[in-house]
Amino acid sequence: MSTGQGxxxxxxxxxxxxxxxxxxxxxxxxRRLLKNRLAMVGLAVVLLYLIIAIVAxxxxxxxxxxxxxxxxxxxxxxxxxxxxxxxxRDSLSRLVFGARTSLAVGLFTQLIVLTVxxxxxxxxxxxxxxxxxxxxxxxxxxxxxxxxxxIILLRAIFGGSIFMVFLAIGLVNWVIMARMVRGQALSLxxxxxxxxxxxxxxxxxxxLIRHVLPNALGPVVVLVAFGVPxxxxxxxxxxxxxxxxxxxxxxxxxMVQDGYSVIFATPYPVLFPAxxxxxxxxxxxxxxxxLRDALDPRHAGLGKMR
Amino acid sequence: MTQQVRxxxxxATKDGNILIDVQHLKMYFPVTxxxxxxxxxxxxxxxxxxxxxxxxxxxxxxxxxxxxxxxTTGRCILQxxxxxxxSVQFGELDLCKAPGQLxxxxxxxxxxxxxxxxxxxxxxxxxxxxxxxxxLIHKLVHNNKEFRQQVADLLQTVGLNPYMADRYxxxxxxxxxxxxxxxxxxxxxxxxxxxDEPISALDVSIQAQVLNLLEDLxxxxxxxxxxxxxxxxxxxxISDRVAVMYLGxxxxxxxxxxxxxxxxxxxxKALLSAVPIPDPLVEAKRERIILRGDVPSPLRPPPGCVFHxxxxxxxxxxxxxxxxxxxxxxxxxxxxxxV
Numbered sequence: 314m315s316t317g318q319g320x321x322x323x324x325x326x327x328x329x330x331x332x333x334x335x336x337x338x339x340x341x342x343x344r345r346l347l348k349n350r351l352a353m354v355g356l357a358v359v360l361l362y363l364i365i366a367i368v369a370x371x372x373x374x375x376x377x378x379x380x381x382x383x384x385x386x387x388x389x390x391x392x393x394x395x396x397x398x399x400x401x402r403d404s405l406s407r408l409v410f411g412a413r414t415s416l417a418v419g420l421f422t423q424l425i426v427l428t429v430x431x432x433x434x435x436x437x438x439x440x441x442x443x444x445x446x447x448x449x450x451x452x453x454x455x456x457x458x459x460x461x462x463x464i465i466l467l468r469a470i471f472g473g474s475i476f477m478v479f480l481a482i483g484l485v486n487w488v489i490m491a492r493m494v495r496g497q498a499l500s501l502x503x504x505x506x507x508x509x510x511x512x513x514x515x516x517x518x519x520x521l522i523r524h525v526l527p528n529a530l531g532p533v534v535v536l537v538a539f540g541v542p543x544x545x546x547x548x549x550x551x552x553x554x555x556x557x558x559x560x561x562x563x564x565x566x567x568m569v570q571d572g573y574s575v576i577f578a579t580p581y582p583v584l585f586p587a588x589x590x591x592x593x594x595x596x597x598x599x600x601x602x603x604l605r606d607a608l609d610p611r612h613a614g615l616g617k618m619r
Numbered sequence: 620m621t622q623q624v625r626x627x628x629x630x631a632t633k634d635g636n637i638l639i640d641v642q643h644l645k646m647y648f649p650v651t652x653x654x655x656x657x658x659x660x661x662x663x664x665x666x667x668x669x670x671x672x673x674x675x676x677x678x679x680x681x682x683x684x685x686x687x688x689x690x691t692t693g694r695c696i697l698q699x700x701x702x703x704x705x706s707v708q709f710g711e712l713d714l715c716k717a718p719g720q721l722x723x724x725x726x727x728x729x730x731x732x733x734x735x736x737x738x739x740x741x742x743x744x745x746x747x748x749x750x751x752x753x754x755l756i757h758k759l760v761h762n763n764k765e766f767r768q769q770v771a772d773l774l775q776t777v778g779l780n781p782y783m784a785d786r787y788x789x790x791x792x793x794x795x796x797x798x799x800x801x802x803x804x805x806x807x808x809x810x811x812x813x814x815d816e817p818i819s820a821l822d823v824s825i826q827a828q829v830l831n832l833l834e835d836l837x838x839x840x841x842x843x844x845x846x847x848x849x850x851x852x853x854x855x856x857i858s859d860r861v862a863v864m865y866l867g868x869x870x871x872x873x874x875x876x877x878x879x880x881x882x883x884x885x886x887x888k889a890l891l892s893a894v895p896i897p898d899p900l901v902e903a904k905r906e907r908i909i910l911r912g913d914v915p916s917p918l919r920p921p922p923g924c925v926f927h928x929x930x931x932x933x934x935x936x937x938x939x940x941x942x943x944x945x946x947x948x949x950x951x952x953x954x955x956x957x958v
Contacts, residue, residue: 338743446657505739508699509803513753514726527743610743610787 352603430490
């Protein structure tokens with residue numbers, strides 16, 4: 314039976330479809346994101362930070378590890394635009410090189426959180442009562458375990474490279490993502506459009522990818538945007554107790570930690586890395602908000618009204 | 620077709636034209652407790668031993684109050700929930716025993732329209748991709764041009780403009796959204812459709828339009844409907860036969876005119892007496908049967924006839940055994956020992 318029969322049988326002319334080539338959900342989301350000014354500012358800042366991190370040796374005025382005992386705890390001066398720390402190292406250079414460590418920690422841990430947390434959450438929600446119970450109890454155990462203790466354990470087992478720092482922080486934080494995604498998926502599972510997908514005969518894995526995941530992304534994006542600065546601070550805490558990055562290597566977290574000890578002498582060693590972290594957090598939040606809106610067609614018209 | 624005669628089923632006037640044959644359908648939802656080891660503590664008997672059939676091309680209305688298991692019955696027929704027991708015969712095939720692969724293929728022949736036009740459409744998909752998804756799943760189109768043509772045809776068939784294909788669900792009104800839901804169900808050219816209160820969530824002015832559309836489509840595509848509703852006048856308008864459900868059981872099934880003219884079951888009588896008559900003089904004299912009490916919990920349904928707790932004519936025997944649907948006239952079955 315041809316589909317055109319319906320309209321034709323009623324004598325109506327079959328419309329020449331003026332339907333534009335259907336763009337995918339992701340293409341449309343990208344377009345919406347590009348139109349969001351605040352998100353673009355966030356993206357620009359993130360990219361700027363990334364570029365600085367990549368070309369760090371070219372833009373830093375000094376060797377970040379070189380100590381100069383004649384210039385200890387200086388405020389911003391001509392020779393040292395952001396001053397120096399307690400060992401006489403140039404703060405700007407350390408900040409620039411620290412971007413490498415801190416951004417890598419922030420981004421890679423979130424990558425781990427996403428790649429572990431989302432599948433576990435989705436599978437738990439959709440795979441039936443028993444495996445849901447099993448997975449979530451495991452999540453509870455990881456969740457209940459003290460983070461720092463778990464990280465120390467993981468570091469002890471897997472050794473000391475910087476990637477193990479990412480891995481350790483990521484493996485502690487994925488549980489939050491898994492729980493959140495499971496909650497979202499469970500509520501979406503009861504929505505009639507998911508049942509409709511089943512009635513149509515959509516295989517369950519496509520249902521997850523096409524119908525459930527896109528509708529659960531809003532909170533995921535927010536969680537990631539806040540997860541990046543959290544991971545940066547987690548790395549600082551680890552470095553403080555000696556299981557983060559090894560000392561001469563700078564990171565923003567360690568710079569803040571070092572600065573605390575001299576905060577009553579001079580605020581600058583804390584101030585500048587803290588500002589750097591604040592700005593990157595703000596940038597990720599803007600970008601995250603923009604992403605969340607871009608992923609939701611209901612926000613499509615709002616940009617124009619503003 | 621199963622020809623063996625079973626109790627509790629309207630077999631007598633079955634002819635070769637039966638498309639859907641539901642036998643002893645049960646859907647129990649387990650209630651569990653326990654954190655690590657989950658034990659089943661009870662069952663919610665949403666549908667409890669329901670049998671009926673639907674003839675090809677007819678509309679069977681399924682009425683009953685909220686929570687009586689109408690929706691669950693509809694979803695069980697389509698195997699959206701796998702029933703606890705019973706069989707659903709679609710033509711020659713028992714859907715309850717069909718393996719996943721076969722069932723997926725069968726979804727081309729049976730579809731559903733949902734009650735809530737707001738939650739039944741994925742907010743992140745355009746109308747075109749929602750309507751077109753079944754075409755892609757069942758590989759009914761071979762290229763992009765065909766896809767767009769079919770989507771445009773479908774939208775036009777349900778009275779929407781093809782250029783609306785690029786819009787998102789939130790840009791449509793409730794009635795338009797329900798039309799999208801109907802177009803999606805229609806995309807695979809089904810033989811059978813479960814209409815799960817398709818107009819209950821719509822404005823009264825829109826209800827008639829959608830109802831007419833459904834009637835047109837039935838004629839046009841030779842569809843068989845299971846029309847689930849709680850609005851008796853709507854059911855009377857659209858149905859050929861009507862089944863009345865109460866607390867997971869079917870109380871009465873009859874030809875539409877027969878049921879409305881000559882209701883036998885006390886529950887049916889009470890339901891029908893609640894329908895207002897649009898004539899003030901007649902309405903004033905209308906005798907109403909007011910049921911006392913609440914619907915018992917399906918977690919702990921009363922023994923015997925589930926209606927006996929509220930039935931005006933119940934006797935001791937009603938508490939003893941579940942009454943079977945028995946034939947009382949041409950195309951008229953009642954589950955009551957008092958009539």
